[in-house]
Amino acid sequence: xxxxxxxxxxxxxxxxxxxxxxxxxxxxxxxxxxxxxxxxxxxxxxxxxxxxxxxxxxxxxxxxxxxxxxxxxxxxxxxxxxxxxxxxxxxxxxxxxxxxxxxxxxxxxxxxxxxxxxxxxxxxxxxxxxxxxxxxxxxxxxxxxxxxxxxxxxxxxxxxxxxxxxxxxxxxxxxxxxxxxxxxxxxxxxxxxxxxxxxxxxxxxxxxxxxxxxxxxxxxxxxxxxxxxxxxxxxxxxxxxxxxxxxxxxxxxxxxxxxxxxxxxxxxxxxxxxxxxxxxxxxxxxxxxxxxxxxxxxxxxxxxxxxxxxxxxxxxxxxxxxxxxxxxxxxxxxxxxxxxxxxxxxxxxxxxxxxxxxxxxxxxxxxxxxxxxxxxxxxxxxxxxxxxxxxxxxxxxxxxxxxxxxxxxxxxxxxxxxxxxxxxxxxxxxxxxxxxxxxxxxxxxxxxxxxxxxxxxxxxxxxxxxxxxxxxxxxxxxxxxxxxxxxxxxxxxxxxxxxxxxxxxxxxxxxxxxxxxxxxxxxxxxxxxxxxxxxxxxxxxxxxxxxxxxxxxxxxxxxxxxxxxxxxxxxxxxxxxxxxxxxxxxxxxxxxxxxxxxxxxxxxxxxxxxxx
Ligand code: AGP
Numbered sequence: 286x287x288x289x290x291x292x293x294x295x296x297x298x299x300x301x302x303x304x305x306x307x308x309x310x311x312x313x314x315x316x317x318x319x320x321x322x323x324x325x326x327x328x329x330x331x332x333x334x335x336x337x338x339x340x341x342x343x344x345x346x347x348x349x350x351x352x353x354x355x356x357x358x359x360x361x362x363x364x365x366x367x368x369x370x371x372x373x374x375x376x377x378x379x380x381x382x383x384x385x386x387x388x389x390x391x392x393x394x395x396x397x398x399x400x401x402x403x404x405x406x407x408x409x410x411x412x413x414x415x416x417x418x419x420x421x422x423x424x425x426x427x428x429x430x431x432x433x434x435x436x437x438x439x440x441x442x443x444x445x446x447x448x449x450x451x452x453x454x455x456x457x458x459x460x461x462x463x464x465x466x467x468x469x470x471x472x473x474x475x476x477x478x479x480x481x482x483x484x485x486x487x488x489x490x491x492x493x494x495x496x497x498x499x500x501x502x503x504x505x506x507x508x509x510x511x512x513x514x515x516x517x518x519x520x521x522x523x524x525x526x527x528x529x530x531x532x533x534x535x536x537x538x539x540x541x542x543x544x545x546x547x548x549x550x551x552x553x554x555x556x557x558x559x560x561x562x563x564x565x566x567x568x569x570x571x572x573x574x575x576x577x578x579x580x581x582x583x584x585x586x587x588x589x590x591x592x593x594x595x596x597x598x599x600x601x602x603x604x605x606x607x608x609x610x611x612x613x614x615x616x617x618x619x620x621x622x623x624x625x626x627x628x629x630x631x632x633x634x635x636x637x638x639x640x641x642x643x644x645x646x647x648x649x650x651x652x653x654x655x656x657x658x659x660x661x662x663x664x665x666x667x668x669x670x671x672x673x674x675x676x677x678x679x680x681x682x683x684x685x686x687x688x689x690x691x692x693x694x695x696x697x698x699x700x701x702x703x704x705x706x707x708x709x710x711x712x713x714x715x716x717x718x719x720x721x722x723x724x725x726x727x728x729x730x731x732x733x734x735x736x737x738x739x740x741x742x743x744x745x746x747x748x749x750x751x752x753x754x755x756x757x758x759x760x761x762x763x764x765x766x767x768x769x770x771x772x773x774x775x776x777x778x779x780x781x782x783x784x785x786x787x788x789x790x791x792x793x794x795x796x797x798x799x800x801x802x803x804x805x806x807x808x809x810x811x812x813x814x815x816x817x818x819x820x821x822x823x824x825x826x827x828x829x830x831x832x833x834x835x836x837x838x839x840x841x842x843x844x845x846x847x848x849x850x851x852x853x854x855x856x857x858x859x860x861x862x863x864x865x866x867x868x869x870x871x872x873x874x875x876x877x878x879x880x881x882x883x884x885x886x887x888x889x890x891x892x893x894x895x896x897x
Pocket of ligand 1: 894
C-alpha cells in the first residue's frame with residue numbers, strides 16, 4: 286500500500302526520492318507526490334504512476350537536499366491530485382506524508398474548521414498536518430513538541446514524515462501500526478516504508494517502533510523518543526538484502542524472476558535448519574517455545590491470502606505427522622468473531638510482508654486472550670515479526686511481484702520443518718520415516734528446478750486457454766490448498782475468474798458449471814487418494830470439461846484422460862505442494878502476460894495490505 290521515502294543529507298534529494306518511489310511501486314498505489322525544500326517548500330503531485338510525476342516535474346525546479354515523497358493507495362477520498370500526498374499545512378510551512386488511517390479525523394477536522402482552518406483535500410492526513418501546525422502556533426511550542434502533542438490526540442495508525450520550511454535541517458518521523466525504516470548513511474539519513482529504497486545507500490537501519498518519534502538532523506545527529514516523551518536508544522541493525530535482489534536481473538517481470546528463484550529461496554529457508562544426514566531439524570527462533578507447541582491444546586494459524594493457503598498446508602502437515610490439532614483462520618474473521626482462545630493455545634501468524642493489518646489485529650487479540658503468539662514472516666524487522674513472542678523468518682528474500690510466489694513455498698518449507706521438529710520431539714514418526722522425509726525435503730530444490738524446466742508445456746497451455754472466462758482448480762488432501770493457491774494466482778494477475786475446490790466437493794455444486802468451455806486444473810500426483818482424484822477427473826471428462834492435470838512424471842492413467850498434462854517429479858505426498866505449485870504459478874504468469882496484464886502490479890492490489 287502507500288509508500289514513504291524521505292532524505293536529508295548533502296546530496297540532491299530528488300533523484301534519491303524518485304528512485305525510492307520506483308522501488309516502492311510494487312506495494313501498489315494510485316498517485317504520487319514529492320516535497321522539496323530549497324529556501325521554499327514546494328510540493329508536486331500527480332495522479333497515476335511515478336513516471337507521470339517525473340514527466341510533470343521535468344520543467345520544474347527540483348533542487349534541494351532535503352525532501353519527502355509518497356505513493357498513495359486511496360483510502361480517504363478518491364485517487365486525485367488534491368488527495369495525493371504530500372499535504373501542505375494551511376500556511377504551507379509544513380508538508381507531511383502519511384501511511385495509515387487517522388480514525389478520529391472527523392472530530393479533529395471539525396475542531397480545526399471551527400478554529401478557521403480550510404481543507405483542500407478529503408484526507409485524514411491533511412487534518413493531521415493542520416493539527417500539528419495549530420498546536421505549534423497556538424501553544425507556542427517547537428515543531429518536535431507539536432508533533433508529539435498531536436500524536437497523543439490521534440487514534441489510528443500512522444507512519445509520517447514531516448518537512449518544515451522553518452526547520453530546513455530537520456526531518457521528523459513517527460510511526461504507530463504502519464512501518465517505517467530509517468537508513469543511517471555516512472552523513473545522511475533515508476526514511477522509507479520498507480528497506481527497498483534504502484539498501485543501495487546503506488545497510489545500517491533502525492526500525493522505528495510503535496509510538497516512537499525520530500528527529501533526524503543534517504549533521505548526522507538523530508534521536509528517538511516516544512510520544513510520551515521518553516528518550517530511546519536506537520537499535521541499529523544490518524540489512525541482509527542485496528541490491529540485485531531488488532532488480533529484475535534480466536527477467537521480464539519480478540514475478541517470473543521470483544518464480545525461478547524458488548530452488549534458491551527454498552534452500553535458504555532450510556539453510557542451517559536442516560541436516561538430513563544427522564537427522565537434525567531445528568528452528569532457532571522458536572526453540573524456547575517448543576514445549577509450549579508440544580503441549581498446546583490447539584495451534585491456531587492466522588493469515589490472509591496466499592499466507593492463509595500456506596497455513597492450510599501447515600494444518601495438514603502438523604496434524605498428519607506431529608498429531609497436533611490445528612485450526613486455520615482468516616485473520617480478518619478471527620479478529621472480529623470473539624474466538625474461544627486461552628493461554629494453552631499457540632497462535633502462529635503467517636505473513637510475507639509482516640505488515641498485514643488484519644493479521645496484526647488477530648495477533649493483538651490472541652495476545653489479549655493470553656495465547657502464545659509465534660510468527661512466520663519474510664520481511665525482517667516487520668511489525669508482525671516484532672509483535673509476536675518469537676518466530677522464524679522464511680528468508681525467501683525480497684518479494685516484489687504483488688502475486689506471492691517464492692514467499693509461499695518458503696512458508697510451506699518452514700511449516701514442514703516445524704511439523705518435522707515437533708514430530709521428532711513427540712516421537713510421532715518412526716525414525717526411518719522421519720529420515721526419509723528429511724532426505725526428500727533436501728532434494729526439493731533440485732526437483733523444483735526440474736518442475737521449472739517444462740520445455741514450454743505450460744506456456745503452450747497458457748496460449749490455448751488465455752481467453753477462458755472461468756477456471757476451476759481441484760485437488761485433494763495436501764493439494765486442496767494448492768488448488769486454492771493456483772486459482773488465486775490466476776485471478777489476481779490475469780483477472781480471469783477462478784475457483785479452487787476440494788476435488789470431491791465438486792459434485793456438491795461446481796459440477797453444474799462444467800461444459801466444453803470450462804478448463805479444470807487437477808492436481809493429481811500419484812500419491813494419497815490418487816484413485817479418487819482419477820474418478821473426479823472422469824466425472825469432469827464425462828461432462829466435456831477440458832482437463833489440465835498436474836501429474837507425477839511417467840503417469841499414464843491421467844495422461845490418457847486429460848487434454849493436457851504437466852509433469853512434476855516424484856516426491857513424498859506431504860511435499861507435493863512445493864512442486865505442484867510451480868506450474869500453477871507459471872500458468873497464471875503466462876496467461877496474464879498473453880492477456881497484456883500488468884503482472885507485477887495488478888489492478889486494485891497492494892503488496893502489503895496495511896488497512897483492513
Ligand atoms: C498473494 O498473491 C496476495 N497478493 C495476497 O493474498 C497476500 O498473500 C495477502 O495479502 C497476505 O499478505 P502477507 O503474506 O504479506 O500477510
